[in-house]
Amino acid sequence: MYEIFQKYLDDKTTLTQAESDYIQSFAIIKKLRKKQYLLQEGDIWKYDAFITKGCLRTYSVDEKGSEHVNSFSIENWWTGDRESLLYQQPSRFNIDAVEDSELVLFTHDNFELLCKEVPAFNAMVNAILQKSFIAAQNRIQASLSFTAEEKYLNFINKYPGFALRIPQTMIASYLGMTPETLSRIRKQTAKK
Amino acid sequence: MYEIFQKYLDDKTTLTQAESDYIQSFAIIKKLRKKQYLLQEGDIWKYDAFITKGCLRTYSVDEKGSEHVNSFSIENWWTGDRESLLYQQPSRFNIDAVEDSELVLFTHDNFELLCKEVPAFNAMVNAILQKSFIAAQNRIQASLSFTAEEKYLNFINKYPGFALRIPQTMIASYLGMTPETLSRIRKQTAKK
DNA sequence: GTAAAAACTTGATATAGATCAAGTGTTTTG
DNA sequence: CAAAACACTTGATCTATATCAAGTTTTTAC
Numbered sequence: 001m002y003e004i005f006q007k008y009l010d011d012k013t014t015l016t017q018a019e020s021d022y023i024q025s026f027a028i029i030k031k032l033r034k035k036q037y038l039l040q041e042g043d044i045w046k047y048d049a050f051i052t053k054g055c056l057r058t059y060s061v062d063e064k065g066s067e068h069v070n071s072f073s074i075e076n077w078w079t080g081d082r083e084s085l086l087y088q089q090p091s092r093f094n095i096d097a098v099e100d101s102e103l104v105l106f107t108h109d110n111f112e113l114l115c116k117e118v119p120a121f122n123a124m125v126n127a128i129l130q131k132s133f134i135a136a137q138n139r140i141q142a143s144l145s146f147t148a149e150e151k152y153l154n155f156i157n158k159y160p161g162f163a164l165r166i167p168q169t170m171i172a173s174y175l176g177m178t179p180e181t182l183s184r185i186r187k188q189t190a191k192k
Numbered sequence: 193m194y195e196i197f198q199k200y201l202d203d204k205t206t207l208t209q210a211e212s213d214y215i216q217s218f219a220i221i222k223k224l225r226k227k228q229y230l231l232q233e234g235d236i237w238k239y240d241a242f243i244t245k246g247c248l249r250t251y252s253v254d255e256k257g258s259e260h261v262n263s264f265s266i267e268n269w270w271t272g273d274r275e276s277l278l279y280q281q282p283s284r285f286n287i288d289a290v291e292d293s294e295l296v297l298f299t300h301d302n303f304e305l306l307c308k309e310v311p312a313f314n315a316m317v318n319a320i321l322q323k324s325f326i327a328a329q330n331r332i333q334a335s336l337s338f339t340a341e342e343k344y345l346n347f348i349n350k351y352p353g354f355a356l357r358i359p360q361t362m363i364a365s366y367l368g369m370t371p372e373t374l375s376r377i378r379k380q381t382a383k384k
Numbered sequence: 385g386t387a388a389a390a391a392c393t394t395g396a397t398a399t400a401g402a403t404c405a406a407g408t409g410t411t412t413t414g
Numbered sequence: 415c416a417a418a419a420c421a422c423t424t425g426a427t428c429t430a431t432a433t434c435a436a437g438t439t440t441t442t443a444c
Contacts, residue, residue, distance in 0.1 A: 070332060070336070082326055083330070126318055134274055136328035136331075137275065138275070139332055140328060143335045143368065144365075145252065169420090173336075177401070178401075178402060183424080184424085187423080360391075360392070372392090372431090373430090375394080
């Protein structure tokens with residue numbers, strides 16, 4: 001499955017053969033069965049993880065035991081807990097597989113080495129971080145200014161396809177509403 | 193007021209005198225009166241802006257005319273609209289001064305030049321972006337899992353001092369509730 | 385220094401969305 | 415392939431927070 005990551009690199013950067021090989025030398029391939037954890041609350045996250053296939057979800061569990069989905073990540077995107085990684089502190093999140101999935105992992109030490117030694121790789125990583133931040137900003141704005149229905153319409157517009165792969169309960173949680181509310185909204189918008 | 197930015201740089205990086213001078217050569221000092229705009233919706237944002245004094249707020253206005261505060265930024269922090277900057281598209285946000293404020297601006301072209309030519313500066317910028325992203329993630333989590341009261345308590349705990357400088361109406365908007373609700377929560381929590 | 389504007393509080397009422405509950409359909413798994 | 419577990423729907427009711435309204439306090443600006 002490394003080819004998919006290689007294709008991603010070729011698309012996002014211009015690398016010499018030596019650089020490509022160097023990057024690949026650090027890659028760890030990991031497969032996850034549906035529902036399998038990549039990270040559990042309390043663990044310290046130590047990787048940078050690229051998804052070549054499947055779908056993962058990042059969520060937290062509050063004192064009442066309710067789950068809150070922070071994000072979904074699918075193939076050709078990255079996942080992990082940056083806060084736990086940066087401060088090397090126990091994670092407040094769980095990450096698990098929504099579908100059978102395949103990942104390319106780098107230990108963060110190796111990843112930082114790559115950033116240092118391969119300028120184009122570093123530039124790519126910064127560009128990703130920029131976009132992640134912008135996406136997070138937009139999510140905050142949506143959560144502040146949209147009604148439940150608007151949140152749903154915005155979601156399916158922004159991420160068409162997600163709705164087909166991810167159980168409604170999880171999408172409802174991601175959007176900050178109950179599954180019942182989402183079910184009613186879907187019924188209502190289907191009519192129109 | 194450049195000294196405050198210089199102190200920030202000295203604190204966050206190790207620079208040669210030449211590098212320091214180089215950075216300063218691009219700095220633009222800007223003063224803002226309370227309520228004055230730094231950026232208005234529809235404008236394209238072209239700077240990187242560091243606050244040496246005061247407090248700014250970033251907000252959007254929805255179709256019904258309601259304002260939604262996306263963030264506050266105070267001295268020793270950065271502000272701007274990264275989405276507008278990165279894609280050079282009209283901003284959906286307004287940024288204005290909550291108090292009389294002073295900024296150090298860099299045009300983004302110069303800023304990128306600095307990132308390219310001064311590695312320590314580039315590293316600092318990446319570290320800021322990391323932290324900004326983590327803060328945004330945490331804000332999303334809070335908005336998904338907290339009640340109105342928990343949001344307020346989390347806010348004053350995380351940003352003590354903000355509550356004293358920023359009108360309650362704006363804080364309420366930042367927290368995604370009405371001013372009336374915040375007023376009632378404050379009354380209630382004061383009793384305890 | 386005073387009038388106007390803004391910010392905050394408090395009460396009454398409304399409502400979007402939550403919760404509880406029960407039924408149906410659909411995967412998963414031994 | 416059967417039954418348990420899970421996902422979704424629908425209805426009835428509840429509740430946290432919004433909205434509307436009026437009064438008070440604080441800030442702003444000439």
